[in-house]
Amino acid sequence: MILLSYESYHSQMTRMHVPWILIGIEAVAWVMGNVLGLVLASLGLVVIYLASVRVHPRVRHRACGGTGEHRGAVFSWTHRKCPRCNGGRLVRWGAGQWGAEHARNEYRRTKEARATARSNGTWR
Numbered sequence: 832m833i834l835l836s837y838e839s840y841h842s843q844m845t846r847m848h849v850p851w852i853l854i855g856i857e858a859v860a861w862v863m864g865n866v867l868g869l870v871l872a873s874l875g876l877v878v879i880y881l882a883s884v885r886v887h888p889r890v891r892h893r894a895c896g897g898t899g900e901h902r903g904a905v906f907s908w909t910h911r912k913c914p915r916c917n918g919g920r921l922v923r924w925g926a927g928q929w930g931a932e933h934a935r936n937e938y939r940r941t942k943e944a945r946a947t948a949r950s951n952g953t954w955r
Contacts, residue, residue: 880925881925881929884930884934888923888926888930888934889922889934890923891919892913892919894913897919899913899916899918922937924938927939
């Protein structure tokens, strides 16, 4: 078992993923072309986002880290199924709206299943 110091573990778990490249592209577009450059760069980023949604429709579930299971608090070698995801991967919101047909169908089915479970009182 590898022991990590609190600082290294904490920095890994709370790291913010700020899209600095996107902010930089928008800033350069504003400086170079004012409003027209900003609009063109924004349109380009929208096209890139839509392509990303089609190619990579799923993300890891944050609570379980994409494993689909939670570790026990006292006995850390024990596991239980993650109650909020189906195997650790979730369909991105954008993929549920504009992605491939199979991703949209999965997003819709998952959303309906959650709503049904909530109305029956069995969602937690």
